Amino acid sequence: MLKPLEWQDRPALIEHLFPVQKLSVESYKERMASHGQHLVSLGAFWKGRKPLILNKACILGALLPTTEDSLQDLEMFELLMGMDSQSLAIRQGRIKPNAIAQCVSGLIVADWFEVTPEHADVPDITPFDVNDFPCEVMRNNKKQTVAPKLSWRTTISEQQKLHWEAQALPYNAYRSNVSIAKRPEELIDEVHRHIWPRINAFYGTNAFSFPEFIEQIGIARFGHRPKVADVFCGSGQIPFEAARLGCDVYASDLNPIACMLTWGAFNIVGASPEQRRNIDKAQKELAEKVQQEIDKLGIETDGQGWRAKVFLYCIEVICPESGWTVPLLPTFIIGQSYQVIAKLKPIPAEKRYDIDVVYVATDKEVEAAKLGTIQDGTVIHSPDGETVYRVSINTIRGDYKEGKDNKNRLRPWEKSDFMPRPDDIFQERLYCVQWMRPKPNSKQFEYQFRAVSEDDLKRERIVIDYVAKQLADWQEQGFIPDSVIEAGDKTDEPIRTRGWTHWHHLFNARQLLFHKLVNELSDATGKYNFFQALNHMSKLTRWRPQAGGGGGSAATFDNQALNTLYNYPVRSTGSISNLLLTKANSSTLPTYSKKSVKCHSAQHLNIENDIYITDPPYGDAVKYEEITEFFIAWLRKNPPAEFAHWTWDSRRSLAIKGEDEGFRQGMIAAYRNMAQHMPDHGLQVLMFTHQSGAIWSDMTTIIWASGLQVTAAWYVVTETDSALRQGANVKGTIILILRKRHQHLETFRDDLGWEIEDAVKQQVESLIGLDQSVRAHHPEGLYTDADLQMAGYAAALKVLTAYSVIDGKDMVVESEQPRRKGIKTFVDELIDFAVQTAVQFLVPVGFDKGEWQKMTAVERFYLKMAEMEHQNLKTLDNYQNFAKAFKVHHFDQLMSDSSKANSARLKLGAEMKGHLMSGNAEMANTPMRALLYALFEIQKDVEVEDVLLHLMENCPNYLANKKLLAKMADYLAEKRGTLKPGKTFKPDQEASAARILAEAIRNQRV
Structure with missing residues (x-):
């Protein structure tokens, strides 16, 4: 048992151990829950x-101390x-008693x-299998044979x-x-009881609860309930979890939408049951009021009992x-499952097309309608069914370079549009309406x-005239945006492709009317569903004919861009209600802990916190400072009172972004400020998800320049294929543990x-020893070679970042030196040196x-990855990370053509x-390549003597490498022999060939 007074001086648990493999599994499971993830409902x-x-x-890892018993x-x-x-x-x-009896021995x-x-x-x-011991019982005056049913004795404790359930x-x-x-x-408390x-x-x-435990260990470590801060709070994931555990929480972000999401995590997701009932009631009243206002205009009903569900619009151009x-x-x-298609009906006298909506009889007719009038940026049409016109949209739009x-x-477009x-090039047209009405008695x-x-x-x-009459007033009152779209990487798209210059141009008349009503009538808690409505109701939403119910719409931000479309649903x-x-x-969050949300940059933090856990922006991160202006524009002039003191601007120029x-x-200023507002025994956890080697190096220089020191590093797989939508590019999160650098x-x-x-050596051997201890009681260990690699990096960087002066150079000054393209800095050279030293130890x-x-x-890369495959660790990120570590620039040349994100593998010989x-x-021209070619020849039934002759010709300095070649062959035989064969993947044959070759090399007389 630890004495509380000992806690302050002990390293944190996360600095010594972290079960990254289990955490990767748990993270993947949470990711796959999609909208079941707690905070997604506030803003997907x-x-x-x-x-x-x-x-x-x-x-927890930052709060818990280490002991002598790992x-x-x-x-x-x-x-x-x-x-x-x-x-x-x-x-x-x-787990039921019968199941326990079937699989637990000796009970x-x-x-x-x-x-x-x-x-x-x-x-x-x-x-024993209870089914092997049937007995007869009387049921309904008939004898029946049943298996005995076991139940716990009443004297058995939980x-x-x-x-015993754990054993089963x-x-x-x-x-x-x-x-x-x-x-x-x-399961909330049930799983921890x-x-x-x-x-x-x-x-x-x-x-007997997390808040109680957190408060007590916080007092033991810091003298008070622990203060956890995230100054890049984003969607509020870190602050919410800290608050749920019972910490005092400080959350801040430069972006007001990020601050809103974090506020919503505390005050909506974390609200008490009574507060949630009030929120739900207000939402229902809001939906009813909006529907009443729309119904007064009579713009969504046909007078015959039908109510509109979706209006479909398209762009029109003159060819x-x-x-x-x-x-x-x-x-x-239009609707694949309903077999509904659009047919163009030429009107020669007016040189235009009517659009008929037709229900067809067969899937073949639906398939024939797959291609429309715009394909790969080319307008294609034929008024007479014979002459086909093809014109590029670029030509119609008049694109040119200046x-x-x-x-x-x-x-x-102007503010009033x-x-x-x-006379505009692009016109908009309503071409179809999906109607709905209740079925009788249903x-x-x-x-x-x-x-x-x-x-x-x-x-x-009616809608157009109503909006035209009211628009200026609505904009003045702040219910409709009037702000200009600022040019940027993502925001250039609507400006360039449509001429839209203001944010309200991204919405048509019906959408503006609906959103105005919601914006006007909703309170702070109602703005979250308002944002969801904005996301699902703009001109940037796609109509999906293949969706169920005859078709459906995709959200604006299904991807993180502002893509303009040729047709869209309303x-x-x-x-939409x-x-x-x-x-x-x-x-529900604990009520007694403090929860603060502030809208400012990390550089302007002015309050001390014990622990900082941050997931900062990085080079390839989503450009939220641009795309969130889509939402900011709607609250800029008239935010709810709870958010009125925030700056309602994305402040792009101040945002930390890029590489x-x-x-x-910006990052140096932010992390230096955090270090200055942290006690001497405080700790920081820095998370980043990135595949760029430059960012890894940048993070190290940022840490150095900020007066911090790396004490540990871990790697957890946190992203899934579906989450990233980038094919074979699974990413994980690098977690760096940082302390103040106290000595010069x-x-x-x-x-x-x-x-x-x-x-x-000390770090890796320590983790290997812990891993072996775990494996002695459980078939799965704690760490893989990839984890040991990351731990080796951490040990190297811990030594490196402990020094303030190296070779007479002030490392803070060196870290702040601007980068010049193609030129390695002194810091870059040191990091490379440290990493290579770590790699060579593995x-x-x-x-x-x-x-x-x-x-x-x-x-080295090929052999190390053969070991990873032997351990069944075949995610592509492992190959990417080891390629960077070993400085293999074209590792893709060695990868199987069938490699996918979670099932990658090397090519066999x-x-x-x-x-x-x-x-x-x-x-090329390496002993390994010569060896792999020899394995290929053996499998092609080439005589072993000829294989050895070819190996001598292909392998540089064969005699000096002869012993090493035999070891390589033995190694591949062992690693390949455990892999599961596939239709074209034959590792067992390669393993057999490797055993033959190893023996032949050893017995060869030269």
Whole structure:
């Protein structure tokens, strides 16, 4: 048991151990929950979210102290995280006695269970299959054969039940057990109820909930409830989890939308049940009021009992070659499941097309309508069915270059515009309406697509005239945006492609009317569903004919851009009002802890906090400072009182972004300020997700210049294919643990090598020892080679960043030096040196250090990844990270063509065949390449003597490398032999060939 007075001086748990493999599994499960993730319901448009389970781990890891018993430390941490076997049993819904009896050995049935029927003839000792011991019972006056049913004896405690349930988990692998379990946060306190006696005994606390525990360990470490801050709070994931645990929380961000999302996490998702009832009531009243106002205008009903569900619009242009006005439809399919298509009906006298809406009889007819009038930026139409006109949109728009600028003939829209003027190049047209009405004596609806009628056009004119009359007043009152779209990487798109210059131009008349009403009538808590409505109701939403119910719409920010479209849906009030009634997820927060949200830059922080956990912006991050202006524009002039003191501007010029010098200097200022507002024994956890090697180097220089020191580094897979939408590019989160650099130490580069190597060795051996201890009791270990690699980096950087002066140079000054393209700085060279020292220590079993260092980078990479595949760790990010570590620039040349994000692999020798043997390829002219070609030849049944002759010819300096080649072959035989074959993937054959070749090399007389 720890004495509280000892806590201040002890390292934090996260500085010594972190079960990254289990955390990766849990993070993946949370990601796959999609909208089941707690805070997504506040704003799905914000994609950059670190999993709550990972945030919880970082917060606890930063607060918990280490002891002399690492295994006990790990066990306590897993209990608190709901990752122990007993918690898994609870998360799976409790394991039944019959299941326990079937798979747990040595359990005496009579000691633990009652048997029903009582006379069932079952053995005393488990395991047994109850189905093998049937008995007869009378049911409904008939004899029936049933299996005995076991139930717990009434004297058995919950802790005893959990003990045996944990022994009966259905799978050995943690990943498999988690896949059928609920997430810990779904069970709130239930999953942790059993842990407190053991936690209290170990830490000397007296807690029976997280808030109680957090307060007590905070007092032990800092003298008060811990203060956790995130100055890049984004969607509020980190502050919310800190508040849920019971910490005092300070959250800030430069962007007011980020601050709103964090405020909503505290005050909506974290609201009390009574507060949630009031919020839900207000949302219902809002939806009813908006519907009433729309109904007064009579613009969504046809007078025959039908109410509009969706209005479909398209762009129209005049074809310069034919003079015809052409509706731009990417597809003629309107509703795939309803077999509804659009058909163009030429009106030669007016040189335009009517659009008929037709229900067809077959899927073939639907398929024939797949291609519309706009394909790959080309307008295609034929008024007479014979002559086909093809004109580029670029030509119609008049695109041209003026210097570096893209320009065109589009008229820039003005503040008073909300629809095209008659002489504009792009016109907009309502071409179809989907109607709905209740079925008789049913709660269900029938639906119908119709072409636009004269009555529809009259109703359309009512909307247009109403908006035209009111627009200026609405803008003045702040209910409709009047702000200009500022040019930028993402915001240039609507300006360049449509001539839209103000944010309200991204919405048509019906959408402006609806959003004005919601904006005017909603309070602070109602603005979140208002934002969801904005996201789902703009001219940038796509119509999806293939969606269920005859079709559906995709949100504006399905991807993080402002893409203009040729056709778009406008949902009716009744359809979109469902969003106004959307209930946010709920997880009531402790009321006594402090929760503060401020809108300012990280550089302007002026309050001290004990722990900073941040997920800062980085080079390839989403440009929220641009795209959130889409939402900011609606609240800029008239925000709710709760947010009125914030600056309602994205303040792009102040945002930390990119990979340039401004990014580095902004980050240095931010982290230096945090270090200055942190106690001497405070701690920072810096998370970043990035694949750029430059950013890794930048982060190190930022830390150095900020007066901080790396004490640990971890890597957790946090992103999924679906989350990233980038094909084969799975990303993980690098987690750096930072402390203040207290001493002014000086050294020389020559002395650093030994010190770094000793630190890496000590760190890696420590983790390997812990991993082996865990494996002795459980088939899964804690760490893989990738984790050890990251730990090696951390050890190297810990040594490096501990020094203030190296080779007589002030490292703060050196870190602040501007980068020049193509020129390595002194800091870059030091980081490369440290990383390479760490990498060289990770020598695979079977090779000595001299042999390992003698190999080329690409050979070491190939062998190391063969080991990773042997461990079944085949995510592409592992290959990417090791390629960077070994400085292999074209590792993709070595990867199988079938590699995917979560199932990547190296090419076998049989797959490489004769490729990459010579030329500029990194693998060319290396002993490894010669060896792989020899394996290919053996599998092609080439005589072994000839294979050896070819190996001698292909391998440089064969005699000197002969022993190493045999070791390489043995190594590949071992690693390949465990892989599961596929249709074309034959690792077993390669393993057999490697064994033959290794023996032949050793027995060869030269």
